[in-house]
Amino acid sequence: MPDLELQRIRARKRLRVLLERVLIYLLLLLILVVSVYPFVWTFVTSLETSGGIFEFPPSLVPTDPSLRNYKEVFSLVPVARQVLNSLLLCVFGVGLSVAFCALAAYPLAKMNFPGRNFVFYAILATLVLPNEAGLIVNYVTTVKLGLLRPETGAVGQFAAIILPALPSTVGLFLLRQAYLAVPLELIEAARIDGASELTIWRRVMLPLTMPTIAAFSILQFVAIWNSFLWAVIVLRDRELYPLAAGLLDLAGAFATNTRAVSAGAIIQIIPILIIFFVFQRYFMRGLEGAVKG
Amino acid sequence: MNARLLRTLAIAYGFMLPMLALKAVYTFWPILFGTYLAFTEYNIISPPRWVGLRNFEELFGLGAFAGRGPDRDFWYGLTNSVKYVLVVPVIQILSIGLAMLVNRQLPAISLFRTAYYVPVVTSFAVVGLMWNWMYNQYGPVNFILTRLGLMNPDNPTNLLANPHLALYAVMFVTIWKGLGYYMVLYLAGLQSIDKSLEEAAVIDGAGRWQVFWNITLPGLRPTILVCSLLSTISAIKVFEEIFVMTSGGPAGSTYTAMYFVYAQAFQDFRYGYAAAAGLVIAAVSLIFGVINFRLTRGGSSS
Numbered sequence: 001m002p003d004l005e006l007q008r009i010r011a012r013k014r015l016r017v018l019l020e021r022v023l024i025y026l027l028l029l030l031i032l033v034v035s036v037y038p039f040v041w042t043f044v045t046s047l048e049t050s051g052g053i054f055e056f057p058p059s060l061v062p063t064d065p066s067l068r069n070y071k072e073v074f075s076l077v078p079v080a081r082q083v084l085n086s087l088l089l090c091v092f093g094v095g096l097s098v099a100f101c102a103l104a105a106y107p108l109a110k111m112n113f114p115g116r117n118f119v120f121y122a123i124l125a126t127l128v129l130p131n132e133a134g135l136i137v138n139y140v141t142t143v144k145l146g147l148l149r150p151e152t153g154a155v156g157q158f159a160a161i162i163l164p165a166l167p168s169t170v171g172l173f174l175l176r177q178a179y180l181a182v183p184l185e186l187i188e189a190a191r192i193d194g195a196s197e198l199t200i201w202r203r204v205m206l207p208l209t210m211p212t213i214a215a216f217s218i219l220q221f222v223a224i225w226n227s228f229l230w231a232v233i234v235l236r237d238r239e240l241y242p243l244a245a246g247l248l249d250l251a252g253a254f255a256t257n258t259r260a261v262s263a264g265a266i267i268q269i270i271p272i273l274i275i276f277f278v279f280q281r282y283f284m285r286g287l288e289g290a291v292k293g
Numbered sequence: 294m295n296a297r298l299l300r301t302l303a304i305a306y307g308f309m310l311p312m313l314a315l316k317a318v319y320t321f322w323p324i325l326f327g328t329y330l331a332f333t334e335y336n337i338i339s340p341p342r343w344v345g346l347r348n349f350e351e352l353f354g355l356g357a358f359a360g361r362g363p364d365r366d367f368w369y370g371l372t373n374s375v376k377y378v379l380v381v382p383v384i385q386i387l388s389i390g391l392a393m394l395v396n397r398q399l400p401a402i403s404l405f406r407t408a409y410y411v412p413v414v415t416s417f418a419v420v421g422l423m424w425n426w427m428y429n430q431y432g433p434v435n436f437i438l439t440r441l442g443l444m445n446p447d448n449p450t451n452l453l454a455n456p457h458l459a460l461y462a463v464m465f466v467t468i469w470k471g472l473g474y475y476m477v478l479y480l481a482g483l484q485s486i487d488k489s490l491e492e493a494a495v496i497d498g499a500g501r502w503q504v505f506w507n508i509t510l511p512g513l514r515p516t517i518l519v520c521s522l523l524s525t526i527s528a529i530k531v532f533e534e535i536f537v538m539t540s541g542g543p544a545g546s547t548y549t550a551m552y553f554v555y556a557q558a559f560q561d562f563r564y565g566y567a568a569a570a571g572l573v574i575a576a577v578s579l580i581f582g583v584i585n586f587r588l589t590r591g592g593s594s595s
Contacts, residue, residue: 024397035411035469038426054426055431058436100311112301113301128526130529130575130576133330133554133572138319141326197308247419268418
């Protein structure tokens with residue numbers, strides 16, 4: 001019977017789809033384990049206080065969990081101070097770079113003036129232009145600007161860390177893209193009403209591009225919170241280390257104290273994970289936008 | 294008319310002033326001054342002294358340095374950095390595959406996407422520490438390797454302590470951390486491909502592989518260019534993962550070109566020599582960039 005035949009074909013097809021799904025989920029789970037397991041291991045180790053750290057097979061749940069390692073980290077290194085340092089760097093770093101990028105992107109998107117394309121493409125070219133001596137010259141510049149002199153204190157050293165991170169090409173690019181979508185009639189209408197360009201920027205452009213600004217802020221926050229190399233090179237004063245740099249310091253000084261170091265690592269990641277999970281949507285948008293052009 | 298143009302100019306450049314000033318100091322100046330420094334001897338304290346091509350002669354073992362031969366540390370580092378470019382095809386192929394895997398409507402799929410992205414938002418400081426633990430003699434990686442029969446369970450060795458394998462072990466970490474990033478970019482690329490093209494091909498009787506090869510892959514070409522360019526540039530200048538995980542060891546087996554630049558500048562205070570090395574690495578990086586461009590045919594989707 002053709003009806004029966006059809007049913008059999010359908011059943012076989014359903015089975016194939018089901019089998020394929022099972023395979024896909026198995027693959028997804030395998031990749032999940034590889035991407036997440038190091039975090040799980042670190043978390044478990046940070047909560048354990050007894051037993052072997054490295055053992056076959058590795059443990060998946062902490063035996064006898066406690067927060068003792070976290071207390072210990074606070075006594076080994078000035079964690080609270082380092083968290084504060086990181087927060088200060090992030091607040092100023094994000095605030096200023098958003099402001100500077102948002103300002104600079106406005107004429108590049110909505111004004112006609114000589115040199116516009118040159119400025120834009122010169123900045124864009126720095127994304128792919130190799131600049132391997134950049135680290136050295138920036139260090140020389142920072143020294144010559146006097147930012148590391150003892151009398152400039154913490155402000156000077158913080159400025160030394162944060163200034164190179166402010167002019168973000170990605171930020172400029174994202175904001176220019178967002179401004180381009182703002183209808184010109186809105187701007188013209190405001191101009192006819194006698195609004196100054198700065199007012200238009202503040203009252204028209206910024207409110208209409210808030211999602212992009214949020215996306216870039218989050219990208220920049222994560223970048224600054226996670227960076228350590230420049231701070232390690234530049235900073236004389238370990239008191240001023242951001243958390244990521246402090247963590248390496250801790251790992252160097254107490255290499256054998258894996259439990260305390262793993263607790264430090266968890267402290268460094270947690271704020272990022274919270275921000276990432278809460279603002280995920282913005283995050284992905286920023287990332288995609290940065291590459292689409 | 295002229296006054297209006299002047300006004301526009303003043304306003305436009307006024308808006309861009311903070312950005313341009315910082316860009317000039319921290320991005321454009323390093324390119325100029327770094328190039329100049331490469332032809333000098335400089336230790337920051339006394340002013341740079343012009344030495345012509347001497348730094349390059351020392352790097353390449355020419356001229357006054359002909360008897361000593363090329364700087365072995367530098368060439369060793371550069372070789373490792375070029376080897377590191379192996380990461381690029383691997384990470385691109387894996388992330389295209391991963392993007393296609395998660396580019397479907399399935400329950401909980403966004404959960405997986407999010408989880409795959411977590412390594413990307415983690416600092417290399419933490420990633421380096423975690424993977425040092427993973428690679429520990431009795432750590433999870435060796436547990437798996439011994440179970441698979443790839444390592445003697447009675448005497449497991451840390452991969453990062455093995456001069457033949459350490460570089461590859463670090464490469465794995467680079468791939469592990471970067472995969473989610475490229476996945477998101479390819480996901481965006483996949484979603485920009487016209488669905489009707491794929492559907493039309495399927496109706497015409499094309500198999501999955503044919504659809505991938507003739508429609509999906511050409512559609513992804515612009516994304517592939519951008520992604521492979523970005524990942525090549527960062528492979529040549531790989532530094533942070535090395536700095537955190539192995540410091541160039543064991544026996545120099547993970548010593549890279551940028552590690553050489555770092556060591557010359559910040560350990561030996563030879564800023565001119567370091568800048569010269571940086572310039573050579575930049576040239577190598579440019580060459581690889583051009584190769585990339587050629588291989589992806591300029592990223593045009595046709």
